[in-house]
Amino acid sequence: MNKLFLQRAIIAVTIIGILAIVLLLVRHKKPESVAVPLTTKRSDATIGVYTDNVANKQSIRVPAVSTPTPVSVAAPAGCSLVLSIAKKTASSGTGSYTVTVSNAGKTTCANASLSLYYDPAEQFASATPAATSDGYYWVFGGLAYKQSKIISLSTTIQSSSAAPLQGCLSADNGSDACTTAGNSSAPAAMVASSASVVLPAVTDTTKIPISSGHEAGVWEWNDVSGMSSANMQNIVKAASANGFNVIYLTIDRYLDLAYETDSTQRAKDIASYSANLESFIALAHQYGIAVDAEAGWRDWGESAQRQKAVDIMSYVSSFNNTHPAGFRGMQYDIESYLLPQYSDNQATVLQNYVGLVDILQKQAAKENLPLTMVLPHFYDRLQQWTPEITYGGATNYAYNILLSILGRKAGNRMIIMSYRNTAEGDDGAIALAQTEIQDAAAAGNGTKIIVAQETGDVTPAYVTFSNTSRQALFTQVAALNSAFGDQSSYGGIAIDYLDPFLKLK
Numbered sequence: 001m002n003k004l005f006l007q008r009a010i011i012a013v014t015i016i017g018i019l020a021i022v023l024l025l026v027r028h029k030k031p032e033s034v035a036v037p038l039t040t041k042r043s044d045a046t047i048g049v050y051t052d053n054v055a056n057k058q059s060i061r062v063p064a065v066s067t068p069t070p071v072s073v074a075a076p077a078g079c080s081l082v083l084s085i086a087k088k089t090a091s092s093g094t095g096s097y098t099v100t101v102s103n104a105g106k107t108t109c110a111n112a113s114l115s116l117y118y119d120p121a122e123q124f125a126s127a128t129p130a131a132t133s134d135g136y137y138w139v140f141g142g143l144a145y146k147q148s149k150i151i152s153l154s155t156t157i158q159s160s161s162a163a164p165l166q167g168c169l170s171a172d173n174g175s176d177a178c179t180t181a182g183n184s185s186a187p188a189a190m191v192a193s194s195a196s197v198v199l200p201a202v203t204d205t206t207k208i209p210i211s212s213g214h215e216a217g218v219w220e221w222n223d224v225s226g227m228s229s230a231n232m233q234n235i236v237k238a239a240s241a242n243g244f245n246v247i248y249l250t251i252d253r254y255l256d257l258a259y260e261t262d263s264t265q266r267a268k269d270i271a272s273y274s275a276n277l278e279s280f281i282a283l284a285h286q287y288g289i290a291v292d293a294e295a296g297w298r299d300w301g302e303s304a305q306r307q308k309a310v311d312i313m314s315y316v317s318s319f320n321n322t323h324p325a326g327f328r329g330m331q332y333d334i335e336s337y338l339l340p341q342y343s344d345n346q347a348t349v350l351q352n353y354v355g356l357v358d359i360l361q362k363q364a365a366k367e368n369l370p371l372t373m374v375l376p377h378f379y380d381r382l383q384q385w386t387p388e389i390t391y392g393g394a395t396n397y398a399y400n401i402l403l404s405i406l407g408r409k410a411g412n413r414m415i416i417m418s419y420r421n422t423a424e425g426d427d428g429a430i431a432l433a434q435t436e437i438q439d440a441a442a443a444g445n446g447t448k449i450i451v452a453q454e455t456g457d458v459t460p461a462y463v464t465f466s467n468t469s470r471q472a473l474f475t476q477v478a479a480l481n482s483a484f485g486d487q488s489s490y491g492g493i494a495i496d497y498l499d500p501f502l503k504l505k
Contacts, residue, residue: 423479
């Protein structure tokens with residue numbers, strides 16, 4: 001009897017597998033040509049050039065690629081479904097996927113649903129969020145313009161020869177988007193082409209374009225202790241005249257003073273330094289500009305250097321409690337990927353960095369300070385330039401773990417160094433920041449993502465607006481605002497940095 005039951009079970013499984021394949025071929029024909037995704041995984045993930053940026057204290061890591069060709073990415077008017085299935089590193093016998101569905105069209109996709117198709121040698125194990133039906137079917141309902149849904153999927157793989165996972169995204173008013181693991185479907189409007197770039201028209205170059213409620217921040221790398229009253233006036237007036245509403249002011253100098261060995265001199269120097277800070281902040285407030293304290297160095301994530309990050313936040317908290325004009329929050333620019341040991345120990349370096357951010361978030365929450373972290377564009381799940389890491393019992397990409405940590409308290413931010421002087425294209429500023437914006441919106445924890453642009457004299461030329469014009473910069477900023485402006489997670493724009501920005505004509 002057991003033998004007969006086994007034979008019938010084998011026949012049933014075979015029939016189900018055949019029916020699934022037939023259903024895929026008949027109901028969801030694979031497009032003859034699949035459009036390239038807006039952001040693609042680069043083949044030079046571990047190759048880059050390092051250029052010193054003395055004013056910015058650190059170095060900018062940029063991919064060793066040629067200048068990207070601008071493309072047209074005008075959003076389609078109707079529902080335009082996009083589906084990607086990213087297969088993550090998995091242990092033997094298991095599969096792990098991130099499935100992302102979104103709408104790139106300006107019309108809400110009605111009754112959007114996803115169907116996944118497994119090879120008979122691969123079986124569904126679990127998913128977050130749970131499937132609507134039997135691990136292969138999800139119903140999302142309406143999918144608004146630029147809205148994304150993310151599914152974390154686990155499977156059991158019985159054979160290494162199993163065919164790739166396949167999926168199709170459907171809606172009542174849109175064409176199906178079908179793809180296989182490791183690929184992405186994208187609307188025709190996002191296909192790279194040599195067509196003219198469609199960008200918002202910018203005629204006013206007096207103030208940086210930014211919409212109400214969004215941040216227009218700028219870094220100021222000059223040490224406040226060396227500023228005269230006239231210097232402060234020039235800096236703040238220039239920032240205000242150009243439309244900036246936040247200044248990121250470096251306060252690294254504090255640590256030099258705090259570690260002076262002569263206690264009497266130390267107290268005197270810190271008091272003088274604090275007085276200068278208060279003068280600068282009070283002046284900025286007169287012009288309606290908030291000021292964030294900025295600090296950091298590439299090795300602060302390492303255990304031997306973490307106390308510096310903790311000490312400088314303690315100083316900012318104490319400063320705010322004892323001065324009428326205080327900082328809005330605390331910002332850290334800690335570029336751990338520039339450490340010499342990073343290339344051979346990426347996971348360890350990233351775990352150390354995430355560990356520091358965890359410490360700082362808890363301290364900032366206790367001291368009621370909004371926390372901002374400055375990040376490169378390649379810590380995310382889509383580009384996969386970095387490995388997944390395990391922290392606090394969770395395994396994910398560094399960006400997503402950081403998003404979870406900062407999301408514990410509303411008001412925190414991340415600034416993404418999306419340094420390109422072209423907003424459009426698969427290597428443009430929009431593409432480099434898109435995943436961060438989408439994942440933050442999907443998380444819904446209130447963390448804002450600010451997109452940074454470079455104006456300093458650095459190389460290669462395509463990462464900076466130096467030697468271009470205000471018109472060029474403002475046009476690209478307007479394109480970023482247009483692409484992300486209606487996303488709940490979009491916080492605005494940051495410019496590195498004030499001095500070279502003012503030189504743009």
